Amino acid sequence: GEDSRSFHVSIQAPPSITSTREIPIITAVAGGQLLLECPEAAEPHPSIEWHREGSALQEDARRQVLAQGRFLQLRAVAAADGGEYSCRATGAPGDTGPRVRVQVHG
16 A cells, blocks of 8 residues: 655744844933833843943942842933943853943033
């Protein structure tokens, strides 16, 4: 006897993710206040660290990390505060997490 079957195979490639995706830009007004939120903090992480232009951000009188790192608050924003900010869970693999670019006007 002879046995035959036909199959229809559909191969779908995973969507390609380009590493050159747009970095969101947030505009701040000089002298004002800015609150950045870390999307990674949606999961319960012990601690989130913030970076500005690739260097760990140090808290001071104007820059405060709130809610275990979920938010970064900038007071009396100055032109020097502009640049690329990123956040990531402490000890997480990879160099940076979600990024945002801050532009200061005024």
